[in-house]
Amino acid sequence: MPPKKVVAEKKAMLGRPSNNLQIGIVGMPNVGKSSLFNIMSRCDLGKVANFPYATIEPEEARVSVPDERFDWLVDLYKPKSVVPAFLTCVDIAGLTKGASTGAGLGNNFLANVRAVDGIFQVIRAFDDAEVIHVEGDVDPVRDMSIISQELRLKDAEWVEKKADALKKTLRGATGTANLRDKALKEEYDTVCKVLELLQADKDVRKGTWSNKEIDVINDLMLLTAKPVTYLVNLSERDYIRKKNKWLPKIKAWIDENAPGDLLIPFSVALEERLAMEFADDAAGLKGELEKIGTQSQIGKIMKIGYQSLNLIHYFTCGPDEVRAWTIRSGLPAPKAAGVIHTDFEKNFVCGEIMQFSDLQEYKSESAVKAAGKQQQKGKTYEVLDGDICYWKAG
Structure with missing residues (x-):
């Protein structure tokens, strides 16, 4: 008899098993969190002010995630309506030392961080006598250590x-060795393992976990299990010249304390200026960026935040609408179809799937089909980032 086929167990992901995830903008007071939120959301929901706790209740906005493939599809189909991929961003009150014991707005802050699925940690690396720092002076490495410790x-x-x-x-x-007691013991062992890691000054997301352990951890909704992207807020001058005394120290801290986490330098001052001066002038914006020899980082920040939550999107296209549908990576076809309508999941028959690269190469759906590149996929198919999907349901 031929040997049995070994099916590798799919690795579980930390975090909520949802397609509707949120990322929180976190940091000390007066580091540029609300200003960044306002730029991202193109609005003034976040209250910008030069004092701690200008933001008390969290504000949120759905922010579009840039995608060149989406833009290309819009040019091809010229639809009546367009809906890009979105990520929900939440502006959260500033954290101070002692937040874990309720200092400042600590309890509020930590409850709001617990409610989101990922973290943009904004770090101040610019000097400005007019913008006070809650700790008295600018020291981003100290600030990162405080936030990490409090979480x-x-x-x-x-x-x-x-x-x-x-x-x-x-x-x-x-x-007695019943299944309930055995499950309780396994849960207890996992919780103790998590506690040991935290007491060793390690974040939960950096631990090595089995799928069973991840199931237990996800129920705990831990702060240090959430993915973190570090956003270093520089002065406009430092950002343009790509030089700042704190950057090497920040990178060294991340390498030691959060290896693998991403660092993105940017400048709130520059992004604010560009947003105000070139709000409806794409050509002027392009010219200004070429003149000063740099790029805006807002699009990159949104893409990295989206990817950090293991989010991808597929497209539905036609003359009426081109739309990106956000799903978690590795989602099977029926569940991916279900984000459009639950009936699509319940009565799923199959999906007609083409890859974006094939459509881009052949220039039309009919040419893709004629080349045999559109394929019919069943219930076990895992939808890939950039797939163009047409669902059939009973």
């Missing part, structure tokens, strides 16, 4: 309570 302390507090509750439940177990 871990709060996680450790939550995990310790969970471990105590599980321990009490286990004491009342029957002693």
